[in-house]
Structures are given as structure tokens and as C-alpha cells.
Amino acid sequence: MIIEPRIRGFICLTSHPKGCEQNVINQIDYVKSKGKINGPKKVLVIGASTGFGLASRITSAFGSDAATVGVFFEKPAQEGKPASPGWYNSVAFQDQAKKAGLYAKSINGDAFSNEIKQKTIDLIKAELGQVDLVIYSLASPVRTNPNTGVTHRSVLKPIGGSYSNKTVDFHTGKVSTISIEPAVDDDVANTVAVMGGEDWSMWMDALLEAGVLAKGIKTVAYSYIGPSITEAVYRKGTIGQAKDHLEATAFTITDKLKSIDGNAFVSVNKALVTQASSAIPVIPLYISLLYKVMKAEGVHEGCIEQIQRLFAERLYIGKSIPTDEKGRIRIDDLEMLENVQSQVAKLWPEVTTESISQIGDLDGYRADFMNLFGFEVDKIDYKADVNENVTIEGLV
Numbered sequence: 001m002i003i004e005p006r007i008r009g010f011i012c013l014t015s016h017p018k019g020c021e022q023n024v025i026n027q028i029d030y031v032k033s034k035g036k037i038n039g040p041k042k043v044l045v046i047g048a049s050t051g052f053g054l055a056s057r058i059t060s061a062f063g064s065d066a067a068t069v070g071v072f073f074e075k076p077a078q079e080g081k082p083a084s085p086g087w088y089n090s091v092a093f094q095d096q097a098k099k100a101g102l103y104a105k106s107i108n109g110d111a112f113s114n115e116i117k118q119k120t121i122d123l124i125k126a127e128l129g130q131v132d133l134v135i136y137s138l139a140s141p142v143r144t145n146p147n148t149g150v151t152h153r154s155v156l157k158p159i160g161g162s163y164s165n166k167t168v169d170f171h172t173g174k175v176s177t178i179s180i181e182p183a184v185d186d187d188v189a190n191t192v193a194v195m196g197g198e199d200w201s202m203w204m205d206a207l208l209e210a211g212v213l214a215k216g217i218k219t220v221a222y223s224y225i226g227p228s229i230t231e232a233v234y235r236k237g238t239i240g241q242a243k244d245h246l247e248a249t250a251f252t253i254t255d256k257l258k259s260i261d262g263n264a265f266v267s268v269n270k271a272l273v274t275q276a277s278s279a280i281p282v283i284p285l286y287i288s289l290l291y292k293v294m295k296a297e298g299v300h301e302g303c304i305e306q307i308q309r310l311f312a313e314r315l316y317i318g319k320s321i322p323t324d325e326k327g328r329i330r331i332d333d334l335e336m337l338e339n340v341q342s343q344v345a346k347l348w349p350e351v352t353t354e355s356i357s358q359i360g361d362l363d364g365y366r367a368d369f370m371n372l373f374g375f376e377v378d379k380i381d382y383k384a385d386v387n388e389n390v391t392i393e394g395l396v
Contacts, residue, residue: 001388003082005375007171010278012373018386019374020088021095027055027304028096031062034308039064039316040133042214044120046071046111046203049086050372051274052222053137055307057093060133063311067103067128071111071120073140077389085373087392094394103127105394111138112199114146114206121210123396130214134207136200136221139276143194146202152193156280157183158237165233166348168285168356170278170365175353178281183238195242197221197249204253204264217262218315219253221246225268225332227341229348230286239280247328265321267314267329269306273368284365286344289351290335291361293343299334302368306331 006013043060047053048070060066074087082088090106097104105123109116124131144151157180164179183191192198200221207213223243226234234240246266253264271290277283294300301309310331314321324330334340347359356362370376 001080002383002385003388004382005370005373011275012370012375014082014373015085015088016082016374016377016380016382016386017088017091017388017390019371019377019380020085021092021374022377022380023371023374024054024058024089024092024096027058028062030304031059031308034063034312036065037063037312037316038318039311040066040218042066042128042131043068043133043135044071044124044131044207045069045135045137047135047137047139048072048106049074049090051137051139051272052269052303052307053135054086054089054093055303056135056137058304059307059311061097061102061104062100063308064316065102066133068097069120069123069128069131070104070106071116072106072108073110074108076391082388083390088374088390090392091390094392098393105396106392107396108392110144112140112143112146117203117206119396121206121212124212125210130212131207132214132217134204134213134217134219136203136219138199139274141194143199145193152190154191154194154242155183155187155238156233157181157187158232159183159188159241163232163237165229165282166285166351167281168288168362170284170288170362170369173353173356173362175285175351175356180233180281188238188241191238192242192245195239196245197247198245200246201249201253204256208256208260213257213260213262215260217257217260219257219262219264220315220329221250221264221266223247223266223268223328224271226271227286227336227344229345230282233282234280247326250327265323265327265329267310268332270301270332270335272303272306273365273372275372278369285351285360288356288360288362288365289344289347290340291364292359293340293347294334295361295364297340299337299340301334
């Protein structure tokens with residue numbers, strides 16, 4: 001079939017297998033260009049099909065020749081309907097890993113469930129023995145707790161009062177003011193249940209009890225802080241409460257891993273165009289201004305650049321891992337440079353529908369968004385017929 005983008009709000013309903021494949025190849029080529037990392041050898045990535053999780057799997061495999069197990073929840077194609085982009089990304093990763101002679105197996109299912117945890121443990125026991133790195137990179141808006149059966153839904157709301165600020169429709173370029181009502185009742189608790197550290201901790205408990213964690217194990221979850229411009233809706237809102245919980249969980253996991261000299265870390269990453277961030281009001285406008293400034297300063301990074309640097313310059317430098325005063329790895333250091341943030345803050349009051357094309361990088365934002373789904377990728381003939389129904393080799 002010929003696949004074209006079908007956009008609805010902040011999501012694209014279609015994805016392109018060849019575009020996704022080329023995206024994966026481009027990331028692999030970048031990692032290879034940076035040289036080998038004396039990094040992990042057997043890696044579990046929970047949330048391995050898109051964004052930072054996919055970049056972590058690529059960096060592990062093609063930067064350190066690591067065997068990888070990827071866990072994700074993606075939809076295969078149906079007759080006349082393309083698969084999800086994460087499915088196509090995983091097809092491409094598995095194919096490239098096979099060509100490179102690298103071990104790679106994938107598990108598709110609800111990572112929050114006990115069944116998928118056990119299936120993953122069984123695979124590691126049977127084929128790898130133990131893993132020396134666990135990446136936790138889930139970004140689901142809904143989670144059913146496997147022990148209670150309760151389904152929790154996260155919300156994006158400020159706490160304590162309503163919030164108003166500028167935002168942008170990145171498809172049309174229209175800048176407007178948006179107001180968000182404050183969290184009520186169980187909004188915070190539900191958001192923490194979905195996006196906090198409980199499931200990460202449950203994964204590590206299960207892996208530790210099963211004996212599949214190697215001595216010196218590292219586990220890393222991803223977080224975000226951001227600037228004062230977005231803090232009311234992000235870091236000081238419901239999501240921020242979840243991120244606080246995630247960061248606190250790192251310390252409790254580290255305590256549990258002491259018997260095998262293990263450590264848990266939270267890496268604070270840069271603001272990037274992802275399916276999740278596109279849904280957050282204010283964030284697309286901030287990212288558009290941020291991209292403009294960081295590209296002009298020569299310090300812009302995408303997912304793969306961020307994670308390659310995390311591995312090469314933080315996690316595997318042969319000495320203690322540098323962290324901030326709260327024990328977090330800061331790979332958002334370039335975003336938070338004073339000269340970068342001061343320029344973004346100066347542009348913020350000036351941004352309008354008329355000015356954004358000049359003072360922001362909305363074209364770059366749109367391109368990155370389309371790339372997530374395999375569209376507007378260089379070297380791809382989008383007028384050609386493609387086979388949408390492709391299988392993931394190595395799917396367990």
C-alpha cells in the first residue's frame with residue numbers, strides 16, 4: 001500500500017515502515033560514528049521501541065556490542081492499516097542487529113503486568129543468564145496495577161490553582177493562550193501510580209529475586225525538569241509529583257541492590273519532540289524556541305545524541321558517575337546552560353503567530369514530529385508501494 005500521514009491533533013494515525021527503518025539506521029550510524037563505548041554487555045530495555053528507550057537499545061547494541069532484550073507494547077499491522085511506529089522501529093532494529101551478528105530478542109506486551117515481567121525473566125534466565133544494565137523508559141498514560149487490579153490514568157494538570165500561558169498548534173503555527181484547571185481528588189495519586197517509580201521498583205524486585213541481575217548492575221530511569229517557564233504545568237504539576245516519586249525510588253532501589261553492588265539512577269534528559277511531549281500544552285512552544293537557540297549555539301541534540309553521551313560520558317567512564325546534589329545524572333546540562341535559557345526567556349514574551357516562524361524553529365519541531373512516525377525522512381520514496389505487514393524477527 002501507499003502510506004500517507006493522517007494527523008489527528010498531537011498524534012499521527014499512520015506510520016511508514018521504510019521511514020521508521022531509515023530513522024533506526026540513521027541512529028545506528030550516529031552511534032557507530034562516535035566509536036566504541038566500554039559499556040554494558042547484556043541489557044534489558046523496558047520501553048524499547050521509541051524515543052529514549054529505542055536510543056538506549058541502539059547505543060547498547062551498536063556502541064558496546066551488547067546483547068539486548070527489548071520490552072514494548074506495540075500494534076502490528078492489520079489489513080490495509082499500518083502498524084504503530086514502535087513496531088516498525090523494532091522490526092528495523094532486529095534486522096540491523098541480526099546483520100551485525102548481535103543477540104536481540106523482543107517481547108511485546110503490557111510491561112506493567114506480572115506476566116510480561118515473568119516472561120522477560122524466563123528469557124533472560126534461558127538465554128543470557130544475567131543482565132548488567134536495565135533501562136526503564138515507559139511512557140504510558142494508563143497503568144493497571146497487577147497486584148490490585150486497579151487501573152490508574154495520569155493527568156496533566158497544575159496543582160493548587162489554574163494555569164494559563166502561551167502554547168502553539170505546531171501544525172498551523174497558531175500561538176494562543178491556554179488555561180488548565182488544577183488537579184482535584186485523586187489526580188495526583190493516579191498520575192504518580194502511572195508515571196512514578198512503583199513499576200520500576202516492581203521490575204527490579206522481580207529481577208533481583210529471580211537472580212538475573214549481574215554483580216555491579218546499573219539501572220536507569222529517565223526524567224525531566226525543565227525551565228521556570230514550564231514548571232507550573234510540568235515540574236510543579238501532577239507530572240512533577242510523579243517525577244519526584246521516580247527520583248526518590250532510585251534511592252530505594254539502590255538500597256535493595258547493595259548485596260550485588262548495584263546502583264539505580266535517574267537521568268534528567270533534554271526536552272525533545274516525542275509523542276508524549278507533543279501532548280503537553282506549552283511544551284511544543286518552549287521546544288520550538290529552545291531548538292532555535294540550541295541550534296544557533298551549536299549544542300542541539302536529539303534522542304540518540306543524548307543517550308550516546310549519557311553512556312559515553314556519564315555511565316561508563318570508568319569512575320564514579322557524576323550526579324547533582326539530588327543524586328541525578330544531568331544530561332540536560334546543555335539545555336539548561338544559562339545563556340541558552342536566558343535567550344529562550346527573552347524570546348517568550350515576543351512570540352506570536354506572526355513571529356514564531358522567525359524566532360522559533362517550528363519547522364524543526366514539525367519535522368521531528370513527522371519523523372517519529374517515519375514520514376519526511378530523507379531517502380524515502382513516499383509514492384512507492386510498501387509492505388505494511390512486516391514481522392519482528394526475534395519476537396518471543
